[in-house]
Amino acid sequence: MFENKNVLNFIANAEKEIDQILRQHDATALFNQNKVLSAMQHNRLAERHFASSTGYGYNDDGRELTEKVFAEIFGAEKALVRPSIVSGTHAISLVLYGVLRPGDNFMAITGRPYDTIYSNIGTDGKYNGLGTLQDFGIGYKEVDLKEDNSVDYEKIKELMDDNTKLIYIQRSTGYSLRDALTVEKIGEICSFIRTLDDDVIIFTDNCYGEFIEEKEPCEVGVDIIAGSLIKNPGGGLAQTGGYICGKEKYIDMIASRLTAPSIAYEVGATLGVTRSYLQGVFIAPSVVNNAIKGAILTSYLFEKLGFEVFPKFNSSRSDIIQAIVFKEKEKVISYCRTIQAASPVDSYVTPEPWDMPGYDDPVIMAAGNFIQGSSIELSADSPMRPPFVVYQQGGLTYEHVKIALYNAISELNLLK
Numbered sequence: 001m002f003e004n005k006n007v008l009n010f011i012a013n014a015e016k017e018i019d020q021i022l023r024q025h026d027a028t029a030l031f032n033q034n035k036v037l038s039a040m041q042h043n044r045l046a047e048r049h050f051a052s053s054t055g056y057g058y059n060d061d062g063r064e065l066t067e068k069v070f071a072e073i074f075g076a077e078k079a080l081v082r083p084s085i086v087s088g089t090h091a092i093s094l095v096l097y098g099v100l101r102p103g104d105n106f107m108a109i110t111g112r113p114y115d116t117i118y119s120n121i122g123t124d125g126k127y128n129g130l131g132t133l134q135d136f137g138i139g140y141k142e143v144d145l146k147e148d149n150s151v152d153y154e155k156i157k158e159l160m161d162d163n164t165k166l167i168y169i170q171r172s173t174g175y176s177l178r179d180a181l182t183v184e185k186i187g188e189i190c191s192f193i194r195t196l197d198d199d200v201i202i203f204t205d206n207c208y209g210e211f212i213e214e215k216e217p218c219e220v221g222v223d224i225i226a227g228s229l230i231k232n233p234g235g236g237l238a239q240t241g242g243y244i245c246g247k248e249k250y251i252d253m254i255a256s257r258l259t260a261p262s263i264a265y266e267v268g269a270t271l272g273v274t275r276s277y278l279q280g281v282f283i284a285p286s287v288v289n290n291a292i293k294g295a296i297l298t299s300y301l302f303e304k305l306g307f308e309v310f311p312k313f314n315s316s317r318s319d320i321i322q323a324i325v326f327k328e329k330e331k332v333i334s335y336c337r338t339i340q341a342a343s344p345v346d347s348y349v350t351p352e353p354w355d356m357p358g359y360d361d362p363v364i365m366a367a368g369n370f371i372q373g374s375s376i377e378l379s380a381d382s383p384m385r386p387p388f389v390v391y392q393q394g395g396l397t398y399e400h401v402k403i404a405l406y407n408a409i410s411e412l413n414l415l416k
């Protein structure tokens, strides 16, 4: 380990050069740590809330308290935080199915949504007949971001009509080479939308954005947010689950869709997850800070090595994703393999691109994680399509990301 002194020095020098930037997020982490701590104190979290429930899960105080804590942290009226929400895709789909009705349409205004969401809309015809939104008579419009990555306000104004019930914003870049939307920018979008329509529901896919900034989207005018607990807000401890937060009237509809209108929030056994949800969200601000530091270091090192990177080391960040443009398929595969080899779990396996459910192109995923598919843990993935970009994210500890980068740079002989 660390035999390649050139690479070791390269990384150590880089760290010195960007020391200020690496520390830039510490104040945000402190602010968010205090926000989470206060929410727990304010809601009088106690040992008894960690108790597990079975069966219907009636009177599960821990589940109810967890949802109050999440609502407070995310500046929302109400929250659903459940192991029965199986992923981010499920959480986001629940929102759409929960609040949209036949004859309604909705409009994505940050370009095409994330691959696994897009196919549920029905416009690609892949799952029609199985209950896509289109099967229920729900229409869809899409407004691309402009060349400079700004939101196309003129086009939104042109396409909005009386049946437009929901505006869909994706905060994170997903598999695209744009900067994530800052919460401030999301606030500007909300103000603009409100000049056109007082009632349209503004939804934000908040995946990968949690705890990056001091504010969250519901604090700047967004009505509903959703995300995955095996990303930022689970802090690496939540073993499965998703969350949805927002205005009470909408969360009521979504809870009714998750279970049934007659039982809505009142059921849902927690099967022992509550302690890890609360402990996970408690450490999440600090874990997210580690992941951001890892992403900044990755960005700086690869830029120095001559690669195109998004975002740059000194750009403002609103998600934990770091994209590196490799341009060649083989290089993408090799890089992902070095990340896998530097993982704590399954370090000896060789990842291959495969047809993952819900994705259009084969995807290679390096994720040697304690929790399957967890991407708050260090992970790197890439859809097999030009320009062959690796999307790397996570890192429970900054030191782990550094070790993985050392391995990749030395094994792939990137430092000429």
Ligand SMILES: *Cc1c(COP(=O)(O)O)cnc(C)c1O
Binding pocket: 087, 088, 089, 090, 114, 116, 117, 170, 172, 173, 174, 205, 207, 208, 228
């Ligand atoms: C991860 C992600 C999703 C989907 O979440 P899964 O938990 O993988 O289903 C949706 N949108 C964005 C922007 C994401 O990063």
